[in-house]
Amino acid sequence: AGLLAGGLVGCGNSDTGGDAGDDGKIVLGFSQVGAESGWRTANSISIKDAAGEAGIELKFDDAQQKQENQIKAIRNFIQQKVDVIAFSPVVESGWDTVLKEAKDADIPVILTDRAVDSADKSLYKTFIGSDFVKEGRLAGEWLVEQTADATGPVNIVELQGTTGSAPANDRKKGFAEAIAANPNLKIVASQSGDFTRAGGKQVMEQFLKANPKIDVLFAHNDDMGLGALEAITAAGKVPGQDIKIITIDAVKDGMQALADGKFNFIAECSPLLGPQLMELVKKVHAGEEVPARVETEETTFTQEQAKAVLPNRKY
Amino acid sequence: MSTARTRLTAATGHRLFWPLVVLLVLLAANTVYRPSFLSVELKNGHLYGSLIDIVRLSAPLILVALGMSLVIATGGIDLSVGSVVAVSGAVACLYISEQPDQNSIGGVLTALALAFGVALLLGAWNGTLVAVIGIQPIIATLILMVAGRGLAQLITSGQIITINSDPYKMIGVGHLFALPFAIIIALAVTLLVAVLTRRTALGMIIEAVGGNAEASRLAGVRSRRITFLVYVVSAACAAVAGFMMTANVSSADGNAAGLWVELDAILAVVIGGTSLAGGRFHLGGTIVGALIIQTLTTSVYAMNIDPQTALLFKAVVVIAVCLVQAPAFRARFRRRRTPVVTPVAPAEKQKEQVPA
């Protein structure tokens, strides 16, 4: 039936779904989590741009934050016989079945941004992305360093990401691990701000009313930190001084706030992994060996560093 | 019996009584947890305190829920309000961000007018699908709910547009007469909707259409026009809510702005005593409903309830709200308490009966 239908519609114009490799281009099927944040959008754009530059045909799918959709997309990539599949898993677990199908179809898989917890490591070729736990830890370590000579208790409030999401879980974990080094550091309140500015602001308003003395705010991303900034200002406190603010991501607005002295520290989580990914795709397609884990180039920023790099930040 | 008692029964019989009780209980619980919860102070000439926060934060929800009340009264539902919030906020912020002087009042007003116009168009789209083409409201508005969010992200290119405009910011966090401006807007819109529906015959006609569309049509009501209108009003309310939400954080987030607000709005309407089947609607109830929902959210933060269990807490409160409101539920308890009404002695009247 496939043949027949194919023959009948052979003159169809936009035959983009055809078997790969007709023109020698590598076809990459990429399933993105969604467009839930500016970070994510930057990530998508980076991947698209890099694919264009590298001469790779990209089949981009947006899963709208649903694992089911990602699995569907991967199945369809398999049907379309793409050369390489890459995806940013919505959650860590639950990929074995569909990855096995990809393996059976001889399509190599690359994970980006988030890892999966599959026991069978042969199901994917490599992982490229950031380590959320590490980001949390970097943030915590900076704080420990800063408060090394603090005598009294240091009260921390935490703005978590969406409850149950991987970055929220891991950043919380990494941060908690790091600050355990100093018993003076105490998280007095921790709530979910859903990774949004509005959420961060709303939660911070209540934190400020419920806790007379807040020394440090740790926000799981810049946006919540930026929202909290407004709440802090409205409460008549000076962000960056009365309350030290530590965030993660380093998006442009966040870096601006850091440069302005309103934030104190940002651990970077770079979305710009497109070029690195395309390198990997080419290697994997050519059958070359690749490392099992590729970390994106990331760093941390203090206020001075932010001032220095801000003018030439793309994102 | 004393008049105090009859007055009490009159009060407990009032539609708003039980929702208000729930609201007060929630506030009381917060006060027990943190006695300063109820305190309101004057800081820099602005009222400041958790109570004020609650009202200010519920302002957008109140707006959306007002529009939703009208839609629900016609027997419809509007799932697209969240997307309209996002689109209107995005359009306004995009326009302002492109102005050379973001603080110019003229620029901000143009932005508002533009965004409002777009929202009206979206409302008209919904209205057309439901009233003219006759698609079931839930599906008709689902289309815009999905596509509208895409539209909002298209407008913002998936980024968060940050603006720096004091006049615009005023909508979300400004103050007027020591009161947050958002509260004043919500009050004004509430008054407007109330006057529009209760001082004209619009309210009754909406209720007639929702109560029995065919009968209304045969009574000469232009039910299509009314149905169309309520979707436009709903979108307009959502647009203003969108301005408020984006102004609150001085940025437009196509993805997050107004996410799930449709559920909250419907919940507010239902808590307020309006039936999803259409017919009678109660604006006062809707507002109390919106306040309850916001108080609930704020309580989670203020009482520092673990985010992992916050939803369980919400579930319990929502169920409690609807249980105490349900006459059937209260009747079950009352029956146990008050004795059966003693039958009135049959009237002294001659009755005739024939033998069998």
Add this chain to the structure above:
Amino acid sequence: MTTTPLAAPAARAWWRLPQRHVPVLATLALLLVMYGVGVSQYRAFSNVQVVFNIFIDNGFLLVVAVGMTFVILTGGIDLSVGSVVAMTAMVSASLLRGGMPPALVLVIALLIGPTLGFAMGCVIHFFDIQPFIVTLAGMFFARGMCTWISSTSIPITDGFWTGVAQERIRIGENFVSVSVLIALAVVLVAAVTLAYTRLGRNVYAVGGNPQSALLMGLPVGRTKIAVYTISGLCSAIGGIMLSFYTLSGAPLIAVGMELDVIAAVVIGGTLLTGGSGYVFGTVLGVLVLGVIQTLITFDGTLSSWWTKIVIGGLLFVFILLQRLVGIRTK
């Protein structure tokens, strides 16, 4: 006085379609057209496996939608389904991790959904509270249970589960999963229940007019409670299928699924006000959503926001045509 019997109805030609089946058939035709468009645009679309994949990937959605069909037919609504699906998967995963035998886990998982559904049905009936609000509370509750059990996802490594999950039932060169069979079985049982049992007919009666149904001596309360229990059961089955599908339980999975499910049911021609609709329509509704999704993945050129706009657009075109065909035949 003479009695003039009313004109006897003209014998109906065997081929004339009953009026009430026209919308469903129109939907089917439109679905085929949409599939045809896909085939003409993308070469790989014509693979039979693409169709099978739609069933594999939407099996759990289908089962949940079948349960929802019962509820909507009575004029109610069940917002808790997505969360119950997630909760079932979560409970299964955590019990399996705790080392409980799979058979027992299955039984427990299958009991949770109906129990919650039954409870919600009782509240709706006995206290006369709107289904929307009750099931919304149920939704919060079930989702709350998910995060309460664990805020991270729990993988399933149990042999039975992985076995079922990866079992391929070959049909020629192509295959379907066990879930597809479960889904088809559920559809069949539901269709028969609705058409040929008293419960099924009572469901339509309650949806038509609960007041009348009551006066006709039908068990309105029992029916209402039953449909929420059935919906709970279907959600539980859907949850187990989802745990086969993803071999894990994740607290945020199936968020917003209730909307997809309601959309599928309504697109399938069931009236949200109750009393009219078919399980077959629901199957079509799920397929419509599945085909739209597949079309978009096959295209692969859309950015995230265009994806949403195009989904909305396709949905619109579909609904519009469905509606126009419906009017034409009236």
Add this chain to the structure above:
Amino acid sequence: MAQQKPVLTMTGISKHFPGVRALDGVDFRLFPGEVHALMGENGAGKSTLIKVLTGVYGTDAGVITLDGAEVSFSGPMQATAGGVSTVYQEVNLLPNLSVAENIFIGREPRRLGMVNWREARRRATELLARIDLHIDVTELLGSYSLAVQQMVAIARAVDVRARVLILDEPTSSLDADEVAQLLRIMRRLRDDGIAILFVTHFLDQVYGIADRITVLRNGQLVGEYLTPELPQLALVEKMIGKELDDLGRIDAAAGRDPEAVGAPLVTADGLGRTGSVAPFSLTIRAGEVVGLAGLLGSGRTEVARLFFGADRADRGRLTVEGEPAAIRNPVAAIDRNIAFCSENRRTEGLVGDLSVRENIILAMQAARGWLRPVPRRRQDELVQRWIDALSIRPADPDMPVRNLSGGNQQKVLLARWLITEPRLLILDEPTRGIDIGAKAEIQRLVVRLADEGMAVLFISAELEEVLRLSHRVAVMRDRQMVAQLTNDDSLNADRVMRAIANSEQEGAVTP
């Protein structure tokens, strides 16, 4: 009747609704093998008594026994199981299910646990054939007219073979033929020993079949009588509670004074709608009452709907006062001062949620547009006037209309249209379910309005009523208008029936 034990007794039944004492210590008994008529004005409490009996409402006080044992049904389901089968006042069936399903739902014939539809259809067709109703039982009930629905409801109740059969105004929308049919069935059932409780506002039906009469007034028992011992006049006096003057007597001549008829007001010229009514031409003049006669389902309602634009005509023209008028929807009709009081008040008439006042004001308000509300004072005035004029009970304008008794609801609907002061008033079964006092009132009203120059299109299942009021009678048969007869002294029911039976012989079509 032998000295028998009653199969059913109700003693000291009281029931009150917020603000209304619907029943106050009412006693009632029902013997096997009798037809017992329950009589009373609109709102007297008849339907409430029945609903209390079958457990739809709980009681405030009182005892019910069935076969000597005290019972308290929790609802119609239990009542049916207990042998009490009921047709409630408003047709309470399911329009979304087929006729066969409506008849058998709840007790479907089954095979191997599955409903046997083939058998159900066969039996339904058979059952309806026995009451001379030949319709397609697989079609949705909602596609049939109200009268057919009522017949189906009766068929359902009768088929149950209960010990007690309750019929609450089953005849209100039936033609003479169907009524005769029904009475025949009732007699047969009575002879089988079934106890029948029968509510109606038609005295001739009561005297035609009832063995015993119980009268209620204002929720109180007036008394129980043997039919032969209670003359009609006395019965009416007991119902209304005062001496009877010339109630119910309309001066027939005054009703149709040919002099009063003025210029043509509305003319239909070849008006028709495919699948609904064949094209017809009909002129209605100012001050004229035109009656529509025909059997059940003959298309009378359809004609009325075309005049009003409730359905859109697909052929022919309408002229109003000589000017062509495109009446495509009710709004257009109302603009031209046409009013339509539909037959099915529950689905097409009233908005149950809204109050009496709002329902009465609705059409007037719709015509003014929502921006110009009728001032509250004016509303109160108008509403009060019509509540008094039609004696709507309870006389509380803020009562939700769904809480009114059936007859009072009908009056509200009528009031809605009367306040719009139309020039053409289309009345489809306006006296349906209305007690004799109010019925006479409405008939007088029609006559008066016509005298004042209003044109009236009058549809009623009661041929006698049509004849009494109309200047002309248009006869419908099989969805065609087959004759138009001038109502002079020579016209009588017999001639109309002949016109209905075979149109060929009637040539008296007036232009």
